[in-house]
Amino acid sequence: MAKIYTEKDADLSPLLGKKIAVLGYGSQGRAWALNLRDSGMNIIVGLERKGESWKRAEQDGIFPQLTEDAVREADVIIFLIPDMAQRTVYLEKVKPIMKSGVDLVFAHGFNIHYKLIEPPLTSDVYMIAPKGPGPTVREYYMRGGGVPALVAVHQDVSGSALKKALAIAKGIGATRAGVIETTFKEETETDLIGEQTVLVGGISELLRAAFTNLVELGYQPEVSYFEAINEMKMIVDLIYEKGITGMMTAVSDTAKYGGLTVGKKLIDDNVKRKMREAAQRVRDGSFANEWIEEYNKGMPTMKSMLEDLKNSKEEQVGAALRELALRGKPKS
Numbered sequence: 647m648a649k650i651y652t653e654k655d656a657d658l659s660p661l662l663g664k665k666i667a668v669l670g671y672g673s674q675g676r677a678w679a680l681n682l683r684d685s686g687m688n689i690i691v692g693l694e695r696k697g698e699s700w701k702r703a704e705q706d707g708i709f710p711q712l713t714e715d716a717v718r719e720a721d722v723i724i725f726l727i728p729d730m731a732q733r734t735v736y737l738e739k740v741k742p743i744m745k746s747g748v749d750l751v752f753a754h755g756f757n758i759h760y761k762l763i764e765p766p767l768t769s770d771v772y773m774i775a776p777k778g779p780g781p782t783v784r785e786y787y788m789r790g791g792g793v794p795a796l797v798a799v800h801q802d803v804s805g806s807a808l809k810k811a812l813a814i815a816k817g818i819g820a821t822r823a824g825v826i827e828t829t830f831k832e833e834t835e836t837d838l839i840g841e842q843t844v845l846v847g848g849i850s851e852l853l854r855a856a857f858t859n860l861v862e863l864g865y866q867p868e869v870s871y872f873e874a875i876n877e878m879k880m881i882v883d884l885i886y887e888k889g890i891t892g893m894m895t896a897v898s899d900t901a902k903y904g905g906l907t908v909g910k911k912l913i914d915d916n917v918k919r920k921m922r923e924a925a926q927r928v929r930d931g932s933f934a935n936e937w938i939e940e941y942n943k944g945m946p947t948m949k950s951m952l953e954d955l956k957n958s959k960e961e962q963v964g965a966a967l968r969e970l971a972l973r974g975k976p977k978s
């Protein structure tokens with residue numbers, strides 16, 4: 647049984663009074679900086695330049711500093727910039743400047759697990775990995791809740807790395823929802839396998855294939871969009887609140903029977919074999935190598951695939967319908 651920590655297991659005190667530098671003010675950076683600040687922690691935000699993130703932080707009442715200035719003062723450094731940018735920033739702006747014994751903290755294990763960053767043996771190295779998007783981490787916190795997270799310790803020089811990880815988890819609201827102890831290896835591999843096979847990859851392509859199938863059969867694109875893509879939110883909300891069995895009780899018996907029997911035929915051994923292949927490429931490092939190479943070339947494949955997605959019929963139809971659909975969404 648996994649070790650799960652909640653509010654009663656965590657305490658802010660190991661980090662109270664410490665200077666915590668949050669590097670990056672994007673999806674997770676903004677959420678962490680604001681939640682930690684609102685929880686009473688002493689945060690500073692470090693950014694590379696006076697761009698969009700800088701402006702956004704100022705609008706939120708946070709006065710960012712250049713990365714090297716934030717790093718110079720920090721007792722704890724949290725990497726909330728894109729995974730692929732972390733190694734360069736670490737080598738150029740963190741390692742040469744940081745105090746000895748500073749804590750190095752991550753929201754995802756990629757750089758440590760695949761050895762892009764090799765931290766000094768004098769630092770505590772730990773991770774708090776939220777299992778949800780950054781804006782949701784902020785939104786749930788403000789509404790009194792939290793997004794669950796994983797914690798892991800890679801190096802524990804002080805003997806209190808886990809306590810400090812739990813302090814941050816509490817500060818961002820995660821202990822309100824439950825924090826599971828893991829390793830950098832398990833977090834990195836499950837996160838990548840999960841986002842590729844279901845959360846980001848599998849689900850998007852399933853929805854798109856279902857939409858295209860309906861449209862090719864001659865059904866109206868708008869009807870196809872509501873059916874194959876828009877309604878997914880309501881089904882997922884039911885699964886989130888009541889489990890898959892609970893969702894089944896909310897749909898008709900016709901949907902239950904058709905869904906149970908046809909679903910099994912669609913997601914067959916062939917699909918499971920391909921999921922296993924994707925997992926293998928994460929586990930043996932070939933996905934990481936492919937992604938590093940793509941990033942170093944300027945991400946041509948990712949950019950062109952995003953462009954194709956943006957121009958797809960489903961996205962065009964969706965954009966036109968979304969305003970209408972969102973009008974019906976409850977306000978809180």
Ligand SMILES: NC(=O)C1=CN([C@@H]2O[C@H](COP(=O)(O)OP(=O)(O)OC[C@H]3O[C@@H](n4cnc5c(N)ncnc54)[C@H](O)[C@@H]3O)[C@@H](O)[C@H]2O)C=CC1
Pocket residue numbers: 670671672673674675693694699725726727728729731735753754775776777778779780781
């Ligand atoms: N996006 C998410 O919801 C989740 C992200 N994570 C992890 O959190 C970390 C941060 O990810 P996100 O919040 O998605 O990042 P992001 O892409 O939203 O980060 C943007 C921030 O990084 C700065 N930035 C962009 N390129 C940079 C560069 N080359 N050098 C320095 N700064 C740069 C931007 O100015 C901005 O402040 C990653 O390790 C990621 O795996 C973990 C869980 C979920």
Ligand SMILES: CC(=O)[C@](C)(O)C(=O)O
Pocket residue numbers: 776777778779780837841845846
């Ligand atoms: C949102 C999240 O947890 C992901 C999918 O792992 C990510 O953004 O990397």
Ligand SMILES: [Mg+2]
Pocket residue numbers: 754837838841
């Ligand atoms: Mg991820």
Ligand SMILES: [Mg+2]
Pocket residue numbers: 776777778837841
């Ligand atoms: Mg994730």
